[in-house]
Amino acid sequence: MSANRRGLLVSSAPFVHVRESTTTLVLLVLICLVPSLGWAVFLFGVDVLLIVGLSAVAAVATEASLNLLRGRRTLLDGTALLTGVLIGFSMPPSAPLHVPILSSVFAIAVVKWSFGGLGSNWMNPAMAGVVFSHINWPGSLSTWKAPRFLTGVDGVSAVTPLGLLRNASGHVEGLPMDLLRDAGYRISGLDKGITAWLNDVPLSRLGARLPEGYVDLALGIRPGSLGEMAGLFLLIGSIILIARRAVRWEIPAACAAVFGVLVRLFGTGSEPLFSGDVLxxxxxxxxxxxxxxxxxxxxxSPMSRPGLILYGSGVGALVFLFRRFGAGPEGTAYAVILMNCLVSWMDAVLPAAGFRGRGERLPGGAG
Amino acid sequence: MNAIRTFKYGGIGLPPRSLDVEYPVMTAFLPSDAVLPLRQHAGAPARRVVEIGESIREGQLVGKASGTGSSNIHSPIPGIVTGIRKMPDLLGGMVEAVTVALEGSFDRLGRKNEVFPWKGLSKHQIQRAIADKGVVEDDGSGSPLFDRLHDPKGSRGDCVLVINGLESDPWNGSAAAILRERSSAVREGIAILQRVLSPVRTLIALDDPGSPFRTEGARTEPGEDGPPAEVVILEPRYPQDLPALLAEALSGRKAPHPECLVVTAGTVASVYDAVALNRPQVERYVTVAGDAVKAPGLLRARIGTSIGELLEECGGFSSDPECILLNGPFRGTAVADLDFPILKTTKSIVALTSAATLRSRTTACLRCGRCIVACPVRLDPSRLYKCIVRGKTKEAMAEGLDACTECGSCAYLCPSRLPLSQAFSLARSRTVRAGRAAGGRVS
Known part of the structure; x- marks a missing residue:
């Protein structure tokens, strides 16, 4: 055995690391999005792959050029790819191709890199890109395509449930599903079949009854953005993310709880008080x-648990406000970027570490 | 007694690694050349008392303690002093080392141990023996046990004696081996320490499910020196073996009262050797582990044996190691020189490939908060790191940098692979140096 082996690492401890790295975390999120993408392809055809693909390519290409400009190497961490995919997911299946491309370029070049790339983004780049597209091309982002199973709907004039509801409500009061039916919203045969089976077999024993239309919503058989369709797949993916601790559960938990309670209390526009349709x-x-x-x-997002809960609650409350009173049918992206801007304040007010040994940190005085 | 405890905040549950330790533990070959650096303890180097060409016996004094924190160093083998040279120590400095070439006959090896009736000794005589035989903490800190037992003013009130039988990390199996193989020595050693300290309680902290102490109890004779030792089972959780966290885990309180004196199991066995067998601390259990080692295992080795020889005895390398670490991957030191000797404080030799270290490129902080959750002293490592990178070490000190135990949990968990605890230890040593240069206290 040679006395001095060359190439041995001599740094300082610790020398071992947990398997997770930035790249593996991003990869896990991407994997959890794959079923939703597959479902979107099944519902709308292969065109959606073009939208998501171009959006992702635009994001990665922008990241690569900024890497060259700034002399950093952040391409391989995969975060740009994820941003691009998320922007693609937020597009309607019939979106003109320049919309996702330009949104991705904006998200990466302006939002992500203006303060130095990953770790310094002041807003979620994907959400900022979505907001950018909504402001620039409101027209092309409000035409929808009817998915498979939904027959008898005109391919161009399809309206999302939320859009339809916004037009219908204001005059009438009632549960959203009833209003939709009155407004001529179609329910697929698949929904009717599954709902009938559910009501016959498992739910009859519990004495419950599921109205028609909800299976369509859970499976995304409705007009909408291509990535948001498969609620069930998204839920499964999020369970994996939370179980692997890739995301912190406090955010979605607080967000869904606050949003659910507010909807239950005040409805989404048409329901009578205290009987909103949370599902x-x-x-x-x-x-x-x-x-x-x-x-x-x-x-x-913030780092401390109280901060995370506050942040999640804020997102939930804002989504409710925008949906209930906003001008458009939806405002999730606006809710997220607004709360993003409050994160540094939350971190200062609700510090994450419990260390108080020297007592020199004043409450709220984190410099 | 059977409630499984652990410390309160942070830490990491490391995946257990089966070490495949075969009992009885194999005794390593004697070194043909024993290299004895004259600092194997916390304080100043020992003063050399042998000259080149001098013929020395097994266990003869080679270096004499010089002041508090320093300790005697003895020769592990009989032989001739063939070299006196400066060599790098693990702290980045240079230290004088004595090389002894094996020659002549052994006074002790292979002979029956004569057990000295230590019960007739006074406290002072026991302490003297512990100091003479160079007993230091074998857990890496290397603080001489005498300094910790010695209480010149008699001001030590009630104290709790805690025997640390926990493994420092999953790449280490020495503590369990000592408690299994040398259980009677440990029991006697505890009795000796009880004689010196008269503790109000004696606790043995374990995480090894197969330990004889768990199945048979501590079984020390209740005598005039305090109540019998109690066995406490702890949940294996890194970095539980840090004395402050161990005391916290045992007492359930942040600042335990009365004072806890934590002594590792290996040190207790050395106390028995020193007092009852009149034998200096020249031998220890060393774990040889890591995925780059062909046949990982435990060895009983004399100090001064080179790490290369021990690795050779474990079959050498099965693949090219990325790093070779003394005392584990979390708090240990990387060595490039396989001729580096085993010291009194060397628990383990770990050779890891890149598949085990999982090093990857550093990315920007993701603010995921894992480091904060993991910190056992509840610091915010991400924030401290930011301060240090921006050159605001003072601000980091105000945020509690001083309290960092350098356990490495934060850097282990960081998905961005930020060198968190590395930066902390560097910033602290710089501050200490700057404080010394200014001739004042570190603020």
Missing amino acids: FALFTGSFLLVTFFCATDPVT
Whole structure:
């Protein structure tokens, strides 16, 4: 055995690391999004792959050029890819291709890199990109395509449940599902079949009854953005993320709790007081996608547990406000980026570490 | 007694690694050349008392303690002093080392141990023996046991004696081996320490499910020197073996009262050797582990044996190691030189490949908060790191940098691979140096 082996690492402890790295965490989130993408392809056809793909390519290409400009190597951590995929997920299946591309470029170049790239983004880049697209191309982002199973709906004039509800409510009072039916919203045959079976077999024993239409919502058989469709797949993915501790559970828990309670109390526009339709609210729009996959981005959320709960609650409350009173049918992305901007304040007011040994840190006085 | 306890905040549950230790533990070959650095303890180097060419016996004094924190160093083998040279120590400095070439006959090896009737000794005589035989804490700190027992003013009130039988990390099996193989020596050693300290309680902290202390109890004779020892089972959780956390885990309080004196099991066995067998601390259990080692295992080795020889006895390397670490991957030191000797404080030699270290490129902080959750002293490592990177060490000190135990939990868990605890230890040593240069106290 040679006395001096060359190439041995001589640094300082610790020398071992946990398996998780930035890249593996991003990879896990991407893997959890794959079933939703597959479902979107199944519902809308392969066109959606083009939207998500171009969005991702634009994000990665922007990251690569900024890497060259700034002399950093952050391409391989995968965060740019994730941003691009999330922006693609937020597009309607019929979105013109320049919209996701330009949104991704904006998200990476302006939001992510203006203060120095990963770790310094002041807003969730994906959500900022989505807001950017909503402001710039409101027209092309409000035409929807009907998914498979939903027959008899005109491909161009399809309306999302939330959009339809917004038009219908204001005049009438009632549960959202009833209003939708009155407004001519279609329910797929698949929904009717599954709901009938559920009511016959498991639910009859519990004495409960599921109205028609909710299975469509959970499976995403409704017009909407391509990535938000499969509520069930998103839920499964988020369970994996939370179980692997890739995201912190406090955010989605607080967000869903606050949002659910507020919806129950005040409804989403049409219901009488104290009888809001929570299930409908959770499974429509991009609530699940944003709560579990965008609001949970650690870089733009607080670090302490009280901070996380405050932040999650804030997102939930804002989503409710925007949905109930806002101009558009939805405002999840706005809710997230607004709360992102409050994160540094939350970190200062609610410090994460419990160390008080020297007593020199004043409450709220984190410099 | 059977409630499983652990410390309160932070730490990490490390995946257990089966070490495949075979009992009885194999005795390593004697070194043909024993290299004895004259600092194997916390304080100043020992003063050399042998000259080149001198013929010495097994266990003869080689270096004499010089002041508090220093300790005697004895020769592990009989032989001739063939070299006196400066060599790098593990702290980044240089230290004088004596090389002894094996020659002549052994006075003790292979002969029957004569047990000295130590019960007739006074406290003072026992302390003297412990100091003479160079007994130091074998857990890496190397603080001489005499300094910790010695109480010149008699001001030590009630104290709790805690025997630390926990493994420092999953790459170490020495503590369990000592408690299994040398259980009677440990029991006697505890009795000796009880004689010196008269503790109000004696606790033995264990995490090894197969330990004889767990199945048979401590079984020390209740005598005039205090109540019998109690066995406490702790949940294996890193870094539980840190004395402050161990005391916290045992007492359930942050600042335990009365004072806890934590002594490792190996040190207790050395106390028995020193007092009852009149034998200096020249031998220890060393774990050789890591995925780069062909046949990992435990060895009983003389100090001064080179780590290369022990690795050789464990089959050498099965694949190219990325690093070779003394005293484990969490708090240990990397060595590049396989001729480096085993010291009194060397618990383990761990050779790891890159598949085990899982090193990867550093990315920006993701603010995931894992480091904060893991910190056993409840610091905010991400914040401290930010301060240090920006050159605001003073601010980091105000945030509690001083309290860092350098356990490495934060850096282990960091998905961005930030060198958190590395930066902390560097910043602290810089501050200490700057304080010394300014001739004042470190603020």
